[in-house]
Amino acid sequence: MTADVAVQSVRQTFNTFTALHRIDLEIAAGEFVVLLGPSGCGKTTLLSILGGFLTPTEGRVLIGGRDMTHVAPKDRPTTTMFQDYALFPHMSLRDNVAFGPRMRGSGRGDRNRRAEEMLALVGLADKAGRRPHELSGGQRQRVALARALAVDPDVLLLDEPLGALDLKLRRQMQEELKAIQRKVGTTFVHVTHDQEEAMAIADRIVVMNEGRIEDLGTPQKIYLEPRSLFSAGFMGEVNRIPVRPAGQGAESALGPLALTTDKPGTLCLRPENVGLKGSLALGPARLTDAAFFGTYHRCHFTPVAAPDMQIVAHLPLGDLPETGAEVALWGTNPMILEAA
Amino acid sequence: MRVLGWIYLALAYGFIFLPVGALVLFSFQDGRLPVPPFNGPTVKWYADVLGDRDLMAALVNSLMVAAASSAVALVLGFLAAQGLARVALPGSVVMRGLLIAPMTVSYLIIALGLLSAFNHIGLRPSLMAAGIGHVVINLPLCFAILFAAMGAHQQNAERAARDLGASELRVLWHVSAPMLRPALLAAFFLSFTFSWDEFIIAFLLTRFDVTLPVEIWSMLRSGLSPATNAIGSLVFLVSVALLVVLEFTVFRKVRK
Amino acid sequence: MSIEQAERRRASALVAPALLWTLAFFVLPFAGMVWLSLGHLEGREVVAGPGPENYVRIFTDPSFLKGIRVSLEITLVVTVISVVLAWPLAWIIAMRVPQRWQRLALMLAVLPFWTSYVVRSYSWALVLGANGVVMQALIGAGIIDEPVQIMATRTATVIGFVHFFVMLLTLTIYSNLVQLSPNYARAAADLGASGWQVIRLVILPLTLPGVMTGAFLTFVLCIGDYITPQILGGNNELTLPQLIMLQLGRRGDFPMASALSVVLMALVTLAYAASARWLKMDRV
Numbered sequence: 001m002t003a004d005v006a007v008q009s010v011r012q013t014f015n016t017f018t019a020l021h022r023i024d025l026e027i028a029a030g031e032f033v034v035l036l037g038p039s040g041c042g043k044t045t046l047l048s049i050l051g052g053f054l055t056p057t058e059g060r061v062l063i064g065g066r067d068m069t070h071v072a073p074k075d076r077p078t079t080t081m082f083q084d085y086a087l088f089p090h091m092s093l094r095d096n097v098a099f100g101p102r103m104r105g106s107g108r109g110d111r112n113r114r115a116e117e118m119l120a121l122v123g124l125a126d127k128a129g130r131r132p133h134e135l136s137g138g139q140r141q142r143v144a145l146a147r148a149l150a151v152d153p154d155v156l157l158l159d160e161p162l163g164a165l166d167l168k169l170r171r172q173m174q175e176e177l178k179a180i181q182r183k184v185g186t187t188f189v190h191v192t193h194d195q196e197e198a199m200a201i202a203d204r205i206v207v208m209n210e211g212r213i214e215d216l217g218t219p220q221k222i223y224l225e226p227r228s229l230f231s232a233g234f235m236g237e238v239n240r241i242p243v244r245p246a247g248q249g250a251e252s253a254l255g256p257l258a259l260t261t262d263k264p265g266t267l268c269l270r271p272e273n274v275g276l277k278g279s280l281a282l283g284p285a286r287l288t289d290a291a292f293f294g295t296y297h298r299c300h301f302t303p304v305a306a307p308d309m310q311i312v313a314h315l316p317l318g319d320l321p322e323t324g325a326e327v328a329l330w331g332t333n334p335m336i337l338e339a340a
Numbered sequence: 341m342r343v344l345g346w347i348y349l350a351l352a353y354g355f356i357f358l359p360v361g362a363l364v365l366f367s368f369q370d371g372r373l374p375v376p377p378f379n380g381p382t383v384k385w386y387a388d389v390l391g392d393r394d395l396m397a398a399l400v401n402s403l404m405v406a407a408a409s410s411a412v413a414l415v416l417g418f419l420a421a422q423g424l425a426r427v428a429l430p431g432s433v434v435m436r437g438l439l440i441a442p443m444t445v446s447y448l449i450i451a452l453g454l455l456s457a458f459n460h461i462g463l464r465p466s467l468m469a470a471g472i473g474h475v476v477i478n479l480p481l482c483f484a485i486l487f488a489a490m491g492a493h494q495q496n497a498e499r500a501a502r503d504l505g506a507s508e509l510r511v512l513w514h515v516s517a518p519m520l521r522p523a524l525l526a527a528f529f530l531s532f533t534f535s536w537d538e539f540i541i542a543f544l545l546t547r548f549d550v551t552l553p554v555e556i557w558s559m560l561r562s563g564l565s566p567a568t569n570a571i572g573s574l575v576f577l578v579s580v581a582l583l584v585v586l587e588f589t590v591f592r593k594v595r596k
Numbered sequence: 597m598s599i600e601q602a603e604r605r606r607a608s609a610l611v612a613p614a615l616l617w618t619l620a621f622f623v624l625p626f627a628g629m630v631w632l633s634l635g636h637l638e639g640r641e642v643v644a645g646p647g648p649e650n651y652v653r654i655f656t657d658p659s660f661l662k663g664i665r666v667s668l669e670i671t672l673v674v675t676v677i678s679v680v681l682a683w684p685l686a687w688i689i690a691m692r693v694p695q696r697w698q699r700l701a702l703m704l705a706v707l708p709f710w711t712s713y714v715v716r717s718y719s720w721a722l723v724l725g726a727n728g729v730v731m732q733a734l735i736g737a738g739i740i741d742e743p744v745q746i747m748a749t750r751t752a753t754v755i756g757f758v759h760f761f762v763m764l765l766t767l768t769i770y771s772n773l774v775q776l777s778p779n780y781a782r783a784a785a786d787l788g789a790s791g792w793q794v795i796r797l798v799i800l801p802l803t804l805p806g807v808m809t810g811a812f813l814t815f816v817l818c819i820g821d822y823i824t825p826q827i828l829g830g831n832n833e834l835t836l837p838q839l840i841m842l843q844l845g846r847r848g849d850f851p852m853a854s855a856l857s858v859v860l861m862a863l864v865t866l867a868y869a870a871s872a873r874w875l876k877m878d879r880v
Contacts (some may be wrong), residue, residue, distance in 0.1 A: 053782060074788045090801040099797075103788035118681035149786060345688045352685045356763065358707045359719035362729050366722065375727040416614040423610030427603050428753065438602045439614055442622050444818025444864065448837050449857045453625030456632055456850055476621045479614060484873065508606060522661050540822055544844075560718055564725070572715035579710040587703070 001335060002185050003064030003077060003154035004029040005050065006313035010059030012045055012211075019045040021211045022059070027204075029064075029154075032181050035199040036234070043191045044159060046208070051080040051157045052190060064154055074103075081161050085144040087132040089103045093119060093143050094128040116118045118146040121180065137297035138169045145177070157192040162197065174200045195235050199223070205232045229337050232268050239274065239311050241267040244328030245338065250264035253306040261336050268335040271298070274313035276321075285311060285329045287321050301329060360576065367569035374566045379500040381554035385570035395571060398555035402536055404549055405467055409474035414524065416475070417482030425490040426498075436487075443480040450476055458545070465547040473541035478531035485530070487539060489523035529586055533579070642850055650855035660839065664859065667836040670750065670818045674757040674809050679774040681758065682765035683807065687799070689766070694820055698742050702770055709763040717827040719854035720756045721747060748830030756828045765810040765819075772806025773799070773878070812871045836860050 012020040019203040020042045027033050031330035035043040048054040049061060052073035060069045068076050079100070087094055097115035098106075106114070119125050122142035132140055141161055148156055161177075162170045178201045181188045192198055192261060198205050199219040207215040207222060207230070214233035215222055229240070243250040243257060244264040249255045252267065259267065274282070285301040288310075296314040303309055304326065310328065321327050366374030368381035389395055420439060424432050442450060455465075464470060480488050494516065501515045502508075517524065539553040546554060552575070559568050634645030654660040685705065693701045708716060723729050726743035734740045746752050777800070784798045785791075822837035829835070834842065836856060844851040 020826075051786065073782070073786045074790075078786075080782070080786050082779040082783055084777050084779055086777055086783040087779065088784075088798055088802075090804075099784065099789075100787035103784075103793065147783075147787070342692070345684075345692050348684055349688050349693075349701075352681070352762075356705060358729075359716065359723050359759065360711060363715065363719035363722045373727070374722055375725065376729055376732045391849075400759065416617055419610040422613035423607040426610075427600075427607045431781050435611060437614060438618055442618065444816065444868070445626075446816070446837075446857075446860060446864070448820050448822055448840060449626070449629070449861060450622065452840065452844075452853060452857050453629045454621060455844075456854070457621075457625035457628050459850075460628065462832070472621055474786075478717065479617060483614065533710065539714050553712060556712070556714050556718075560714075564722060568718060569722070572712065572718060575712055575715055576708075576711040580707065580711070583703075583707075 001077070001152055001154050002029045005062075005155055005187060005189070006062040007046070008060045008062065009044070010049060010056045010061065012042070012049065012054065013057045015128070017084050019211055020049075020056070021203075023213060025206065025213065025216075025296050026119075027187060027189065029187055032178065032190070032201060032203045034195070034202035034204075035189065035191045035206050036195060036198040036202075037214075038234070040210075041208040042211040043193075043208050047080070047157050047189065047191050049158055050155070051078055052076050061180055064233060065117055079148040079151055079153040080157045080159065081148045083159045083161065083163060084090050085132075085140050086163075087143055087147070092129050092131060093124065093135075096132065096143060097147045097150050099147065114150055115146075118150045119143070121149070121183070122146045122176075123196075137165050138173055140153050141165065141173060142176075145180065149180075149186070153186060155187045155189060158188060159336060160191055160193070162192070162194075170194075170197065177201060197321065199235075209234075210270060224333065224334065226268075229266060229268070231339060232335065237271055237312065239269045239271065241269070241309070241311075243267045248325065253309060254303050255305050257282075259334060259336065263338065263339045265336045268337055269311075269331045270333070271312045271314040272296070273332045273334075274301075274311060275315055275330060275332075275339060276319055276327060278332040280331040280334050282311070282329040283332050284326050285325050287323055289323060290315075290320055301327075303329070363569050364573045364576070367566055367573045369566040369569070371566070374564055374569045385566040386574070388567050389571045389574070391566075395552075395555055398550055398552045400550055401467055402552040405471045405474060405542070406532045406535040409471045409535050410478060410528050412471075413475045413478035413482045413531050414528050417479050417527065418486055418517070418520075420483050420525065421486040421490060422512065425487060426495065439483050440480045442476050443484070447477060447540050448539065451544040452550040453462050454541070455544050467546060467549050467551070470542045470547040470551065473545050474531075474535040474538060477538070477541070478534060481534070482531055485527040486520060486523055489520055494519050525587075525589070529582065533582065537579075606741065629854045630858060632851050633858050635851045637847070637849045637851055640848065645851075648853050651859075653852070654855060654859060659834075660856070663834050663836050663839045663856075664863075665820055666750075667860075668863070670753060670757070670825070670835065671815055674754055674761060674818050675814045677754070677758050678761035678765050678814055679811055681805060682762045682810075683769055683800075683803070685762070686766045686769035686773055687795070690770050698774075700822055702767075705766050706763040709760070709767075713760075714823055714827075716760065717756050717824050720759065721827055724752050724755065745788065747828065748832060750829060750833065753825045753829035753835075756824045757821075760824075761814045765807075765814065768813070770804045770807050770811035773812050776802055808871050812867060815867045819863060819867075821861060836863075 005025075007023055007025040010023045011018070014071060023046060025307055031210070035046060037043045049056050051070070052071060062068065063077055073080070079086060091099070094112060094115045097118050098111040101111035101114050116125060119128055119249050122145055124139060124142055124146070126133070127139070132143065135143065144161065155274050156268065162319065164174060174197055190201065194291055202219055204217060205219055205222050206213055209230050215227040222231060223235050226235060232238050241252050241254065242264070243252045243259065243261060243266070245251075248260075250259040250261050256269070282303070284304045286301050286304065288300045290297050290299040295312075296316060297320045299313045299315055299320070301311045301313060303311065313329070365378060367385055368383065369378060369385070370380035370382040424436060444530060454469070454476070458465070460467055497515050497519060498511050501511045506514065537553065539557065542551040543554050543557065556568065556571060559565070559571070631645070632642070633650055634644055634647055636645070636647065636649045637643070668816050688716045689698060689705065724746045725731070726745070726747070731740075731743040735743070746755075780802065781794050784794045789797065818836060822841055823836045824839075825838055831838075836859070840853045840856045840860070843849040843856065
């Protein structure tokens with residue numbers, strides 16, 4: 001089953017600290033949404049509000065069109081997959097996964113069948129009799145997923161579920177998570193601070209910072225057309241060059257640029273969008289150092305017009321000038337964002 | 341459900357504090373018996389016990405035995421923990437087990453064993469004998485606390501110090517001991533408290549000079565008296581003061 | 597000599613003093629006691645054994661058998677009552693008392709733990725006596741007409757013990773409870789468990805290691821204690837430690853006292869064997 005979620009004007013304060021400033025968010029049924037942001041940005045608070053572990057100071061939460069703001073976690077069509085998994089160590093995997101159906105009054109035969117079905121879904125059918133401590137980190141994560149899905153929730157809430165895993169395993173689990181989500185069709189709301197993870201699994205990313213939504217959209221949109229400087233910087237490395245309007249174009253520390261802007265702002269260029277060719281002339285610059293990164297050269301340039309500035313560029317293999325050489329730098333896909 | 345919880349809490353505190361409350365209250369009793377009705381208050385029983393030379397001598401004895409036995413237990417426990425944490429000696433599991441073993445044996449049995457052994461070699465019951473007994477019960481405690489507190493990062497620091505040319509003693513003194521300071525303090529104060537409070541070993545292994553619990557025990561034979569309440573309240577006060585000091589120094593640091 | 601050998605030699609030198617101390621003042625006296633328990637008393641002289649006379653007497657003489665039975669009964673009753681009373685107390689402090697007051701609440705709950713053991717038993721004698729506050733309050737409230745005899749009965753011993761061990765167990769169970777991730781309870785509630793089901797199916801089983809450790813400690817300390825039964829229980833029914841002290845005091849019968857101590861040790865070892873598999877239960 002699946003349902004849409006609407007967060008309406010939700011505000012959350014803890015004593016004098018405001019964790020969330022009037023958040024509005026619509027999530028479609030069956031969507032895989034990732035709440036992305038640095039620690040302390042309010043993403044986990046928002047997840048707790050969706051799960052019913054926190055009652056918002058103001059605002060409403062609707063799930064499947066019904067007001068759930070004051071409904072207890074167990075009566076919501078949501079389940080939460082906790083960061084530490086919270087698997088019950090004194091129960092077998094089967095009993096862990098069957099716990100939800102058991103609480104809903106399902107008989108032993110039914111709930112065990114359901115548990116085994118869910119364990120099969122996550123590829124652990126042969127380990128139903130084991131205890132959690134006999135498993136590896138990735139396997140525990142799967143059991144937690146199976147347990148949360150066993151009650152057939154409309155919305156699954158995942159609180160940094162891959163945070164404890166090492167990088168390689170994390171990438172593998174991301175793919176599995178995505179595949180399972182497609183299979184069951186449940187709405188997934190997933191919290192992480194890892195932007196690569198967010199891009200790998202999300203239908204839509206919600207970038208959060210200091211209790212506000214900074215940006216939201218598909219991974220592609222947020223990476224290529226971020227709405228704010230914060231969002232641009234959080235999604236990946238970016239060169240920032242302050243610009244202000246001057247006549248037909250814009251004025252910057254690099255000299256006049258062929259850009260149209262009506263307000264002072266910041267020109268943002270991703271390193272892969274800076275090079276020896278392009279549509280936007282950035283003027284002459286000197287290569288100060290370069291490093292080989294396998295698929296590209298990572299280069300630091302110092303503009304001749306602004307010796308204090310440094311521009312990072314990823315040049316394709318074979319394009320590398322001599323260190324110390326002066327070249328004409330070009331940019332593509334320029335983004336001009338207002339300072340926050 | 342919630343209200344029930346608070347009622348339970350209140351009843352539990354009532355039960356826990358009932359005897360101590362009565363003890364302290366009737367130490368101010370103006371009368372011969374520390375039972376209702378309460379007359380007073382008077383501090384004459386406190387003046388009595390503070391002027392009682394036997395009691396005060398016992399108090400000093402207790403402090404001496406506690407300080408000396410805790411210090412010995414701490415040093416022995418510290419050295420042993422250092423040795424066993426450092427390298428895997430053949431039989432180190434057995435050695436650890438042996439060092440911890442006295443913790444699982446009743447004090448009465450330890451006292452009895454020491455009493456017959458001391459009789460056998462002709463060592464008379466004395467404060468010294470009681471102190472030896474207290475080291476036996478506190479050594480496992482100190483060892484366990486310090487062994488648990490030693491980690492890999494401390495071993496690395498010790499290795500670094502040795503690498504930089506520090507002698508064995510200087511490593512212990514300048515690196516190991518300061519790094520373990522909270523655990524050392526905790527072990528010492530816990531040992532001190534246990535020794536200070538210990539009765540049966542002190543009872544069997546002392547004769548003419550006795551410790552405070554033994555002296556209080558002999559006061560009990562003459563029945564209930566506000567004087568016993570007064571000395572009991574004083575001991576309680578000292579323990580609580582010690583605990584508060586510990587809470588705000590050692591344990592706060594341990595928890596960081 | 598290799599570096600490893602030098603290292604080992606240094607480590608052995610550090611362990612040696614503590615080991616020697618333990619051997620000299622614990623292992624040897626204990627071995628001596630076991631040997632002594634195989635001897636017997638003739639007149640005022642100890643005759644070395646080995647012979648089983650003392651043990652035969654212990655397991656045939658009704659007064660000794662009764663001592664073992666009384667000790668076991670008191671200890672079991674005290675352990676069970678203490679666990680049953682302490683668990684809710686620890687749970688309320690850990691789960692219901694607001695975070696900032698928890699440390700204080702716990703310190704208060706175990707404060708009398710740190711008073712002198714002898715004084716604590718004495719203060720129960722003070723409270724439970726015929727003229728003590730409990731009886732006077734009950735008479736004042738019109739619940740009873742005249743004092744009920746509690747002092748010098750098993751009830752007084754049990755009350756005194758329970759008081760001490762409730763504090764001890766509250767400490768061990770509390771520290772077990774606060775180590776649990778709050779997500780266990782959240783996950784169970786999220787999956788539909790009621791408050792009572794969360795406690796019964798998740799929290800209680802998770803605290804079992806703490807409970808068993810505390811219960812074992814209670815058993816060991818309770819069965820070996822002389823002070824509480826002597827002050828509160830009086831001489832009407834004697835526990836094992838009281839019997840041991842009696843052998844020492846009245847007759848100077850060291851062999852018999854030693855044999856009774858060995859029996860006491862054996863009971864503790866049995867209790868350990870019974871609870872061992874719980875004491876090291878795996879936790880994740």
